[in-house]
Amino acid sequence: MKTTIRKLIILFVILVISFGSGYTQTKEELQKRKQKTEEELKLTNQLLQETEKSKSIGLNRLLIIKKRISLREQLINEISREVSIIDKEIEENQENIKRLEAELKLLKEEYAKMIYFAYKNRSNYDRLMFVLAAEDFNQAYRRMKYFQQYSKYRQKQAQKIIEAQKNIEYETEQLAERREDKIRLLSSKERERANLSAEKVKENSELIRLKQREFELRKKVEEKRKAMEQIKNAIAELIAREAKENKTFKSLTANEELISQGFKNAKGKLKWPIDNGIVIREFGPYVPAGLKGVKMHNDGVDIGTSIDAKVKIIYEGEVKTVMAIPGANMAVIVRHGHYLTLYSNIVNVRVKPGDRIYEGHYIGDVYVDESERSATLHLGIYEETQVLNPKNWLSGM
Numbered sequence: 001m002k003t004t005i006r007k008l009i010i011l012f013v014i015l016v017i018s019f020g021s022g023y024t025q026t027k028e029e030l031q032k033r034k035q036k037t038e039e040e041l042k043l044t045n046q047l048l049q050e051t052e053k054s055k056s057i058g059l060n061r062l063l064i065i066k067k068r069i070s071l072r073e074q075l076i077n078e079i080s081r082e083v084s085i086i087d088k089e090i091e092e093n094q095e096n097i098k099r100l101e102a103e104l105k106l107l108k109e110e111y112a113k114m115i116y117f118a119y120k121n122r123s124n125y126d127r128l129m130f131v132l133a134a135e136d137f138n139q140a141y142r143r144m145k146y147f148q149q150y151s152k153y154r155q156k157q158a159q160k161i162i163e164a165q166k167n168i169e170y171e172t173e174q175l176a177e178r179r180e181d182k183i184r185l186l187s188s189k190e191r192e193r194a195n196l197s198a199e200k201v202k203e204n205s206e207l208i209r210l211k212q213r214e215f216e217l218r219k220k221v222e223e224k225r226k227a228m229e230q231i232k233n234a235i236a237e238l239i240a241r242e243a244k245e246n247k248t249f250k251s252l253t254a255n256e257e258l259i260s261q262g263f264k265n266a267k268g269k270l271k272w273p274i275d276n277g278i279v280i281r282e283f284g285p286y287v288p289a290g291l292k293g294v295k296m297h298n299d300g301v302d303i304g305t306s307i308d309a310k311v312k313i314i315y316e317g318e319v320k321t322v323m324a325i326p327g328a329n330m331a332v333i334v335r336h337g338h339y340l341t342l343y344s345n346i347v348n349v350r351v352k353p354g355d356r357i358y359e360g361h362y363i364g365d366v367y368v369d370e371s372e373r374s375a376t377l378h379l380g381i382y383e384e385t386q387v388l389n390p391k392n393w394l395s396g397m
Helices: 002-051 059-120 125-131 139-212 214-244 254-264
Strands: 278-279 284-286 296-298 302-303 310-312 317-325 328-338 337-346 362-366 374-383 386-388
Touching: 002 059, 002 278, 002 302, 059 278, 059 302, 059 374, 214 296, 214 317, 214 337, 214 386, 254 328, 254 337, 310 337, 317 337, 328 362, 362 374
Parallel strands: none
Antiparallel strands: 278 302, 284 296, 302 374, 310 362, 317 328, 328 337, 337 362, 337 374, 374 386
């Protein structure tokens, strides 16, 4: 029975510790995500300021605004979750203060009784007579030790009272800090809501202006569709050509197999192809803004970046294709064993087919659309002909 009870107590303690550590970790992770969102918002502001230098209305500007709205909503949700965590901390502080005050009350009551007892027996003569009235030496010794231990116990009780008071002061300070944090966060949340409303108004305004240029927009969208189709064909032709040369995935060299496995193992940890960027169009189906009835599919991610952005390779491999694509400028395809990466809408290409390049190798610059003052890189990742979502492969996505 005792063993069972002991096991239950140990299990309870482990659960409490695990919950506490998980709670702290959740708060730290939330703060990191919030910081990342704030950094991305800052970057979208910089990109938007650059596009506003141009009087021309473009899709990229609207995409940046939409991304900023999404980030703002995400930030508001993260602030709400942080407020919930602080509410729990405030509740814990209040419970701790109540518990400590109850303990302090008991300590003071016990100490008051001891003081009263000491007052009643304050005479050294009475103590001496109490010791001398013992029946034998052993009893006299025990009575003397009793007085000594009682005195030490009084000192310990006094120390416990001081410690309890200090603990209450600490918990009270923590409670005040948590309340200040909550006020600050709620103020920030209201500010972000106001910003969000303003940005949605701006989004609607941009949409109205874009709809007035529907013919031009449809032309651009059609150019993009043709560019993506050309890229698909280029990858299919590359794989077919390699098959004829007997260099399919079935006959990779030992080094190519090593690179392929390394790329696979790096899933979720691959570095971005540019130093500063934000995904303004996600992987998958979408409807271009301002064009009803038009459906498109993005086979990669479109990354908005600064106008001086340099494109870098995300993993070591061999350059297979460098080609010009109407509507997407230059495109570079790099093989990494079973995998392929595509970098398009770049200029000033610094590599050629056959080049062995390594992670971080500079391969060109992101094209700048001067009419919109915007720069967007398209990144695609493939496992042979299978299209993969880059969001699952890049770090920090």
